[in-house]
Amino acid sequence: MSWRQLAALFLEFMSSRPSLFKRLLSPDVLAPAVVGILAIIAWDLFVRITNLPPYLLPGPILVLQTLFQDWGELFPSLLITLKITVVAFVAATVLGLAISILFTQSKWIERSFFPYAVLLQTTPVVAVAPLIIIWLKNDIFAALVVCAWIVAFFPIIANTILGLNSVDHNLLNLFQLYRASRWQTLLYLRLPSALPYFLGGLRISGGLALIGAVVAEFVAGTGGSQSGLAYQILMASYNLQIPKMFAALFLIALTGISIFACLTWLSDFLLRDWHESAIKREN
Amino acid sequence: MSHNLTLTLSHVRKVYANGTVALQDMNLKIGASQFISLVGPSGCGKSTVLRIIAGLGRMSSGQLEWGGSYEQPKIAYVFQEAALMPWANVLENVRLPLKLAGIPKYKALAAASEVIALVGLQGSERSFPRELSGGMKMRVSIARALATKPDVLLMDEPFGALDEMTRSRLNSDLLSLWSQMRWTVIFVTHNIYEAVYLSNRVVVMAARPGRVVAEISIDVPYPRTEEFRTSPLYNQYCREVSHSLSAASLGMTDTSSDLQTASI
Numbered sequence: 161m162s163w164r165q166l167a168a169l170f171l172e173f174m175s176s177r178p179s180l181f182k183r184l185l186s187p188d189v190l191a192p193a194v195v196g197i198l199a200i201i202a203w204d205l206f207v208r209i210t211n212l213p214p215y216l217l218p219g220p221i222l223v224l225q226t227l228f229q230d231w232g233e234l235f236p237s238l239l240i241t242l243k244i245t246v247v248a249f250v251a252a253t254v255l256g257l258a259i260s261i262l263f264t265q266s267k268w269i270e271r272s273f274f275p276y277a278v279l280l281q282t283t284p285v286v287a288v289a290p291l292i293i294i295w296l297k298n299d300i301f302a303a304l305v306v307c308a309w310i311v312a313f314f315p316i317i318a319n320t321i322l323g324l325n326s327v328d329h330n331l332l333n334l335f336q337l338y339r340a341s342r343w344q345t346l347l348y349l350r351l352p353s354a355l356p357y358f359l360g361g362l363r364i365s366g367g368l369a370l371i372g373a374v375v376a377e378f379v380a381g382t383g384g385s386q387s388g389l390a391y392q393i394l395m396a397s398y399n400l401q402i403p404k405m406f407a408a409l410f411l412i413a414l415t416g417i418s419i420f421a422c423l424t425w426l427s428d429f430l431l432r433d434w435h436e437s438a439i440k441r442e443n
Numbered sequence: 444m445s446h447n448l449t450l451t452l453s454h455v456r457k458v459y460a461n462g463t464v465a466l467q468d469m470n471l472k473i474g475a476s477q478f479i480s481l482v483g484p485s486g487c488g489k490s491t492v493l494r495i496i497a498g499l500g501r502m503s504s505g506q507l508e509w510g511g512s513y514e515q516p517k518i519a520y521v522f523q524e525a526a527l528m529p530w531a532n533v534l535e536n537v538r539l540p541l542k543l544a545g546i547p548k549y550k551a552l553a554a555a556s557e558v559i560a561l562v563g564l565q566g567s568e569r570s571f572p573r574e575l576s577g578g579m580k581m582r583v584s585i586a587r588a589l590a591t592k593p594d595v596l597l598m599d600e601p602f603g604a605l606d607e608m609t610r611s612r613l614n615s616d617l618l619s620l621w622s623q624m625r626w627t628v629i630f631v632t633h634n635i636y637e638a639v640y641l642s643n644r645v646v647v648m649a650a651r652p653g654r655v656v657a658e659i660s661i662d663v664p665y666p667r668t669e670e671f672r673t674s675p676l677y678n679q680y681c682r683e684v685s686h687s688l689s690a691a692s693l694g695m696t697d698t699s700s701d702l703q704t705a706s707i
């Protein structure tokens with residue numbers, strides 16, 4: 161497909177969705193875009209004026225060139241990092257939700273196990289990653305997923321537990337008055353009340369899963385057969401291919417932003433009818 | 444519909460975990476299909492009584508007895524705040540008690556629509572609580588309470604946050620519903636005029652410890668018209684309630700001389 165075709169397709173897509181087009185021109189998008197463009201221009205000027213060599217700081221154009229040049233190498237790495245991130249994030253979400261529900265079903269379970277969840281959170285991944293990689297050395301992918309999972313897991317349970325416990329007291333009384341079962345109270349009261357908190361947790365842990373994945377890849381080093389973006393950064397730094405480092409870094413940042421944007425959209429979509437965070441107030 | 448449900452509270456005492464004696468030797472008898480108002484200074488234990496009647500709080504000692512041909516009467520409770528689920532629309536909020544009781548969806552929806560119309564909210568079924576005014580939210584809350592066809596309706600200052608106009612309109616609506624349905628109503632309010640207009644009997648409570656200090660029968664037949672609200676008789680009842688209320692607030696419990704104590 162040629163660039164021209166692609167551009168035509170894009171324009172057609174945009175004009176079929178006027179609201180999307182309008183949103184792209186809204187201050188929410190325009191303001192940060194302007195800041196970004198100005199920063200890139202400043203970066204470019206800085207590199208040109210100071211005449212810095214590319215192995216110290218490459219200019220943005222060179223980085224972009226490298227990105228296209230090494231796309232065949234960088235893109236598969238991006239997919240690998242993305243796969244680790246997504247699997248870890250989904251596992252953190254499912255397990256986080258399940259464990260939160262379990263914890264709130266009994267004060268004793270929460271009391272007994274919550275400190276260990278905190279322990280998991282406060283232990284730096286870099287410190288435990290080598291151990292996990294040794295234990296799972298036959299399956300490096302699984303090892304990396306576990307590391308990313310450890311990082312992504314805690315915000316979800318911390319937020320969801322808070323949400324499950326922040327139920328309107330009157331509503332709880334109402335459910336009690338109508339003799340709701342524990343299951344009904346969970347399904348119709350606690351889970352909907354916790355949804356905004358849970359989604360807030362997801363937004364934090366989406367980014368953390370990516371960080372966890374990258375950090376774990378760094379620790380794993382060049383040993384893995386499949387190699388993600390961190391591996392590319394490591395290799396590029398050994399070979400002093402600084403522009404390639406920047407290109408890989410750019411991809412990581414872009415992935416992080418995309419994950420955050422998707423989760424924000426999901427949150428706004430699910431809460432659009434009722435929650436303050438997603439409502440456009442007419443005053 | 445006619446009920447023969449009665450309720451007797453005898454020597455009820457309630458001490459909260461922190462040592463507050465909320466109720467002490469509280470006695471109350473409520474006859475079939477009566478509309479009772481509870482008035483009293485803030486903190487005298489009105490909400491505590493309602494919670495005990497609803498089974499939401501245990502009493503420390505004393506007895507609560509349901510009389511008549513009822514094993515376990517159906518109780519509905521309208522809280523001071525509307526207490527609606529913000530994520531559910533009006534119809535879903537009203538349907539909630541029926542859903543919890545396991546009533547089939549189509550039946551529950553029909554019943555919910557019916558009570559929504561009863562409180563004058565037809566057309567707003569799909570609205571979310573945030574889209575409603577304070578008065579409309581209260582109506583939803585009342586509709587939800589009525590959806591189960593309760594035998595006993597407990598209302599804790601349901602109209603406290605509303606303006607005078609809305610309050611008096613909802614009062615009339617409530618009264619006309621009550622004259623059709625004849626539930627037993629226990630209605631907590633700070634508003635003397637409201638209490639006199641609505642009730643068979645106004646129960647005045649005093650604080651520290653909470654107890655009943657006076658009961659004033661409002662011997663005026665229903666339906667009570669707008670004329671009643673402007674009649675000298677109405678004013679006289681209001682003065683009487685006001686008098687014993689201020690006596691209760693000042694801690695003077697010996698008010699028997701100028702109060703008629705009602706019997707049911």
Ligand SMILES: Nc1ncnc2c1ncn2[C@@H]1O[C@H](COP(=O)(O)OP(=O)(O)OP(=O)(O)O)[C@@H](O)[C@H]1O
Binds near residue numbers: 460464487488489491
């Ligand atoms: N959960 C609780 N724990 C401890 N003390 C409580 C609790 N709930 C109420 N109390 C105390 O019991 C007393 C009666 O409270 P209650 O809420 O029944 O008063 P009330 O008559 O409804 O007051 P108001 O008109 O202001 O609503 C008050 O002194 C209050 O401080």
Ligand SMILES: [Mg+2]
Binds near residue numbers: 489490491599
């Ligand atoms: Mg109260």
